[in-house]
Amino acid sequence: MKKVLFVYPNLHAQIGFNYGISYISGLLKVHGIETKLLNINEQLGYPLDHERIKKDVLTFGPDVIGFSVLSNQHKYALEIGGEIRRYTDSPLVFGGIHPTMDPRGTLSHDVPDCVCMGEGEEAFLEVVEKGDPRGVRNMGYKKEDGIVLEPLRPYTDLSTLPFKDYDIFDFQQMIDAKDGWVGLLAGRGCPFRCTYCLNHKIIQLYRDVGHLPKHYIRRHSVDEVLTEIEYLLTRYQRIKMFIFDDDIFTFDKAWLREFAEKYPSVTKTSFVCNAHVKMFDDEVAHYLKKAGCRIVKFGLESGSDRIRRRVLGRYMSNTDIEKAFAAAHKYDLHTSAFLMIGLPCEEKQDLMDTVRLLAAIRPGRFRWSLFFPYIGTRAYEIAEREKAIDFERWKNLDNFTDETCMDLGEEVNLLVDKVKDSLCAFINGYSGDQEMEGYRAIVEEIESMDGPTWEKEKEGLRTRIGELDQKTGETGCTFYSVKYNRFMGVRSDWKDDSLSA
Template identity: 35%
Template structure:
């Protein structure tokens, strides 16, 4: 469940299979009950309790797998990994749904009414304590098997030692989750499922990774029907898609290099970067266009332009059969005029492109991004030539970075002239190369607890330098817009952190995402989503969610 993405058939077919009740033999039922009463355990070895007993009693029914997820920001961004898992679960005859903690009117009531057998949680580093507490609260209302997936359990699997966690899934969860549900339904042993670490007899069974799914076309289209109960998602005209999995590069701050190593060491050879066929991608976009409000197609691939042959075929097909404005992510050293022409043919209106640091030495030696400022600026000129808006991606508070280095990043962005310069405060994610580097060089305490947001604190800096980086984050984009703001920011970043700086930052970011970049719909869906989020704190105070 670490950034999984599932592809294949449309959601109508998936919904039809969701109500199919597969037959279970009497033998499997008898085996399950014998296992419970003779050993006090299910075949997997987990201690007997009501939630597992209930799972055995419902073996003649399809399993219910619920996902509970907290959205990260005001952006109405589809959680693609969860959507893909739900689609694949339904395709294989089980029931599945998604509840958003921020938007569900009464989360605990909804979960109790749904009566899930399994609840899945997609966890990023920094959010693990939130989900551990959420599990504790959910178990006051309903019994279930908890499974954590996502980047944090993949690279920090020790989280399974927590009492709240029954199972973790490392890597892609499409096949492992379905296998788990199948075995639960049949009352079979499931402690040996690859990709899963499972508690058994007071120990943790640590299974190796399974090979990556090579044929992405064999997977169903992501499930969007689960979002129709949320007004904002149902009405948002910006929809998200994935045409590939994996990234060919090994940036030191990113999880991809670690995930590649994990699969190589445990699963053996296999293609890490995989593409769906152009036909399969186009059919999904057509399906969404025919069934949902869709004005802008937003591809969330790590790198949309990594295969130029595929890109050419896609551009021609997309222009002929879809034609809607689209958004994607690119990398400057792969950009040439032919690539930009292909994107323009496909009606690409915005691209996101990483700068990360304007200091070439830091970018090359610390971040392991082997490209020059000249390459980045030249790529930007090509996008401007063809009328495609640019969002740059940047970081401040990097190891070995000074405030003056950060202003170098602002200067490079000034030359690029982006519609918006997106910026994060560097977070050394566990087990990445840069995380190890920060510990070895004394930038980071090994016991440091990751913050859930990359917009709040600089964990590797202290004192006034820490304050300056955290405040520069708020003025970064505006400093590129205005030389006056850039000049004033040198004094303002030394002020104490305050809510005014944060409001200015969020207002400008929201404006550019809606008006300039078209990355958010800005329609009534967004306003409805904002209204729901304003009520989130009230519902949380009333004990109806967490």
């Protein structure tokens, strides 16, 4: 029996379920191939420990080693792979987002023998069975005279795939580490072409070899999704919430209507999903509420219409955003807004437009990150053209919540750091509510500080904001405070602390 070892570096980052590995491993097992995973994440008890990795690799004795590589984790994949090369001759295959977006750059390093581009289930199986990437569609590899990138095969038919492999993960440990939240994927693809996202690049890669974009968006049937949910509820304990990680869960109203009819008969467990303001109305909100949705998440990214259109390729107005949030609130759905700061071409006014929009729509929660230009995306090209990327920091960042690799000029850089550090206070202060005058005073103080003063005072300001949060909470006023993690603001009327995001 052949053996495949998967390595998933996910260091100094949030715990995440790797759908790609679960799908591929499920397919390999059906074909009689044994699999194992090294899920390298310090929060799961597996830090970057080369001696431990060596012991696990040699004990398992894999025929092939497959790395799932995110751009922020590429340096760790190279480091781990380089060490593995010292004691095994097993071929190393790099797959995932980073090799798909930059296959030639990935193959320029000595560590990987080949890369798997795009959807990898069938390609990786073929390579393992054949023992050679040459002539295998979706594969890239090195030859003496250069690099060969084989054409991509058609998009995977999801109905042909076996059940995802949860056993390869210590899945109960992941459930408990995430306070009972369990990720699901009902389909693949997105109808939008946002510049910062990988979807437009993947569509172009497939289109270049004749595969039409209309086949990119695919869905498991409602019954397939419900069967998977029943399996998880039967096999694992302490599941409190499902979270659908589909880019847009709500785009197909007929599918959603069937789901709303059937889901409550399978489980009373609430769920979270992603939506888009241009595909959200009272009808969608009704179906979600009927099914048992607790939280609906929207990607806003910026409150600046200029930035959304010119930089992000998100063609929606603030009015569209306000209507979608109003519809969700009408049906008592807890709303979550995603946003990015430190975007290419962002100016002070754009940042403050984001603050003002959030203060106006009053989402149940919001989550912010620092913009990271992923190689291969149009947003990367925009940032590069603007000479706004600090490439040394870009190479060394582990995540996009702690630091930024963008350089937008001294004045904007300073405001980005202030907003990142005190966003809840900014939104409270800009709400216009009389009860928020304390926050308004602190925000005015922050806005007036120069760089050295801000660096000196920021720790003390965090303490003052925390004290004001406690005092405001005692009054019963509705306000935002940092909760669950350092990059999430939650409205004070959310009371269920057992369901942390």
